[in-house]
Amino acid sequence: xxxxxxxxxxxxxxxxxxxxxxxxxxxxxxxxxxxxxxxxxxxxxxxxxxxxxxxxxxxxxxxxxxxxxxxxxxxxxxxxxxxxxxxxxxxxxxxxxxxxxxxxxxxxxxxxxxxxxxxxxxxxxxxxxxxx
Amino acid sequence: xxxxxxxxxxxxxxxxxxxxxxxxxxxxxxxxxxxxxxxxxxxxxxxxxxxxxxxxxxxxxxxxxxxxxxxxxxxxxxxxxxxxxxxxxxxxxxxxxxxxxxxxxxxxxxxxxxxxxxxxxxxxxxxxxxxxx
Numbered sequence: 001x002x003x004x005x006x007x008x009x010x011x012x013x014x015x016x017x018x019x020x021x022x023x024x025x026x027x028x029x030x031x032x033x034x035x036x037x038x039x040x041x042x043x044x045x046x047x048x049x050x051x052x053x054x055x056x057x058x059x060x061x062x063x064x065x066x067x068x069x070x071x072x073x074x075x076x077x078x079x080x081x082x083x084x085x086x087x088x089x090x091x092x093x094x095x096x097x098x099x100x101x102x103x104x105x106x107x108x109x110x111x112x113x114x115x116x117x118x119x120x121x122x123x124x125x126x127x128x129x130x131x132x
Numbered sequence: 133x134x135x136x137x138x139x140x141x142x143x144x145x146x147x148x149x150x151x152x153x154x155x156x157x158x159x160x161x162x163x164x165x166x167x168x169x170x171x172x173x174x175x176x177x178x179x180x181x182x183x184x185x186x187x188x189x190x191x192x193x194x195x196x197x198x199x200x201x202x203x204x205x206x207x208x209x210x211x212x213x214x215x216x217x218x219x220x221x222x223x224x225x226x227x228x229x230x231x232x233x234x235x236x237x238x239x240x241x242x243x244x245x246x247x248x249x250x251x252x253x254x255x256x257x258x259x260x261x262x263x264x265x
Contacts, residue, residue, distance in 0.1 A: 032223055035216045035245075042209075042248045045255035048193055055189040063187070075178075082174060085167055092164060123182035 023106045027084050030077035037074040072121060079117040083109045159218055166215035173208040193259050202260035209252040217245035 015021070040062070047058035061067050087109050090096050096105050185191050196205060220241045228234045 028219075028223055031216070031219045035220045038212060038216055038245070038248050041212075042252040042255070045196075045252050045259075048189065048196065049255035049258040052189045055192070059187055078174070078178065082170075086171070089164065089167060089171075120178060120182055123179075124186075 018103070020103055020106050023084060023110070027081060027088070030081040030084075033077045034074060034081060037077070040070070040074070068125065072125075075120055075124065076113075076117050079120065080110075080113040083113040083116070159221075162214060163218045166211045166218070169207065169211040170215060173204060173211060176204065177208055193262070196256060197260045197262070202256050205256045206253050209249055209256070213245045213249040213252070217242060220245075 044058055044062065047054040062071060087096070087105050090105075091102075096102060180195065184195055195201065221238060224234060224237045224241060228237055
């Protein structure tokens with residue numbers, strides 16, 4: 001867009017960095033990353049609908065090393081985006097908007113997301129790794 | 133404003149029909165309502181997957197077709213695709229500045245999510261109806 005020299009409101013560069021800023025942009029990054037995950041989810045469902053052969057090919061791709069890395073990254077993104085999304089919903093209900101509360105809830109969200117990620121990663125991958 | 137053609141539209145007319153002229157509220161609500169729907173649906177799906185032998189086609193399709201699962205899966209796909217579409221739309225609007233590229237990406241985003249929703253629901257229905265006469 002042709003934007004001639006126009007005064008910009010001070011944004012990013014003027015504020016001292018806070019961890020809540022990183023958490024905020026991480027919500028968007030994980031959201032966009034999961035949007036690509038929708039493609040994998042639907043492809044997986046379609047392969048299951050197409051039959052045993054197609055499903056075996058899909059699970060071979062998803063179970064390969066790069067496939068597993070992608071799945072782990074989608075799972076991590078899901079855990080963070082879900083927990084931080086609850087934080088956003090609370091804010092929309094005018095809960096936890098105090099600066100101190102928001103900073104604490106950010107750390108709590110990160111801890112809960114990490115715990116959920118480790119537990120789900122174990123449940124999802126360990127039986128599968130053991131299976132032939 | 134230099135050598136530009138004179139714009140005969142009033143400021144109001146210039147604003148009407150843009151995203152911010154009333155569509156924002158619907159977008160905001162749809163983003164939250166789909167988020168609320170996903171609060172139970174998404175963990176149900178992920179935890180169920182964690183309990184399934186994912187390499188076993190019969191076990192997976194049986195789970196998809198069991199009980200009310202096709203309904204919940206269709207609702208999950210609807211909420212996920214709508215939520216994802218709305219979210220990515222905002223990211224494109226915020227960070228893409230060329231009007232042509234922005235429009236192209238917005239169309240691609242909306243279209244891709246509709247195709248994913250249709251494909252996902254079709255797959256679930258096909259699995260659910262497979263055992264039926």
